[in-house]
Amino acid sequence: MDLSRPSVARMYDYLLGGTDNYYVDREACTELLRLAPSTRELALVNRAFLIRAVRYLAQVQGVRRFLDHGSGLPTTPNVHQVAQDIDPASEVVYIDNDPVVLAHGEMMLAEDPTTTAVLNADMRDTTKIFASRAVRRLLRDDQPVAALFVSVLHCIPDGDDPWGLVRKVAEQLPSGSYLVISQLASDDEGLRDSITGFMQEITNNSWGQVRSISEVNRLFEGLDLLEAPEPVEVSRWLPDSDLAPRQRTEEWIEYGGVARIR
Numbered sequence: 001m002d003l004s005r006p007s008v009a010r011m012y013d014y015l016l017g018g019t020d021n022y023y024v025d026r027e028a029c030t031e032l033l034r035l036a037p038s039t040r041e042l043a044l045v046n047r048a049f050l051i052r053a054v055r056y057l058a059q060v061q062g063v064r065r066f067l068d069h070g071s072g073l074p075t076t077p078n079v080h081q082v083a084q085d086i087d088p089a090s091e092v093v094y095i096d097n098d099p100v101v102l103a104h105g106e107m108m109l110a111e112d113p114t115t116t117a118v119l120n121a122d123m124r125d126t127t128k129i130f131a132s133r134a135v136r137r138l139l140r141d142d143q144p145v146a147a148l149f150v151s152v153l154h155c156i157p158d159g160d161d162p163w164g165l166v167r168k169v170a171e172q173l174p175s176g177s178y179l180v181i182s183q184l185a186s187d188d189e190g191l192r193d194s195i196t197g198f199m200q201e202i203t204n205n206s207w208g209q210v211r212s213i214s215e216v217n218r219l220f221e222g223l224d225l226l227e228a229p230e231p232v233e234v235s236r237w238l239p240d241s242d243l244a245p246r247q248r249t250e251e252w253i254e255y256g257g258v259a260r261i262r
């Protein structure tokens with residue numbers, strides 16, 4: 001673990017108002033906020049989207065199993081707490097490759113080993129993930145599973161084919177399963193390049209990229225979108241009320257939606 005470099009998990013934790021972050025992470029966020037002042041707002045509306053999407057899938061679609069790719073540091077509430085508010089038997093497998101996430105996650109997320117598990121894996125390693133005991137258990141009797149890729153696919157470079165990754169995961173889930181996707185996006189090419197360059201620099205080239213709206217739309221090809229006819233800036237996806245916080249600027253956004261796999 002290299003604590004002299006910022007990590008995306010700890011930077012996100014800082015933007016959400018968490019305390020599991022270090023000076024390097026906060027410094028990196030200050031620079032990121034200089035490049036794109038709406039970044040904190042964007043992180044908050046993204047987390048709120050994740051919570052709404054999980055609650056909607058549990059409450060309206062009856063989903064009881066969740067596979068959370070790039071789950072991040074524990075926060076309030078976590079995916080299992082949202083799902084278990086609807087049904088205490090709901091099951092969640094968390095996947096992340098950041099050692100700090102795993103250290104905190106094992107303590108705080110695996111509250112009940114029969115319903116939650118934390119897997120140390122790179123989400124690109126689908127062979128390892130689908131061979132793991134936790135995921136085989138999640139898939140044991142063909143119940144629908146919701147696979148979450150919330151604010152994580154921008155960590156995967158084009159060369160590692162995030163579109164193919166999403167397809168590969170969708171193909172391994174029982175039919176009638178769901179995907180929840182959001183991705184950092186902008187149609188401002190200059191902003192895309194400057195933020196991607198900055199994130200590459202601070203993560204020693206282990207980041208992906210900010211994508212254009214049309215590149216993110218391709219993630220949803222062949223899927224049936226729910227509650228919105230097309231992907232949207234995530235604060236516009238099924239808002240709790242007209243007064244719910246909205247992303248006010250469009251310099252860059254978390255863009256995505258919820259879809260059913262055919």
Ligand SMILES: C[S@@+](CC[C@H](N)C(=O)[O-])C[C@H]1O[C@@H](n2cnc3c(N)ncnc32)[C@H](O)[C@@H]1O
Pocket residue numbers: 008009012046047050069070071072073095096097098101121122123124149150151152155156
């Ligand atoms: C911005 S946070 C998103 C957290 C959470 N999904 C959310 O939206 O609230 C991105 C997370 O993805 C994780 N991550 C990045 N690349 C990953 C990879 N290749 N495999 C697994 N996790 C990854 C990071 O460690 C971090 O915890």
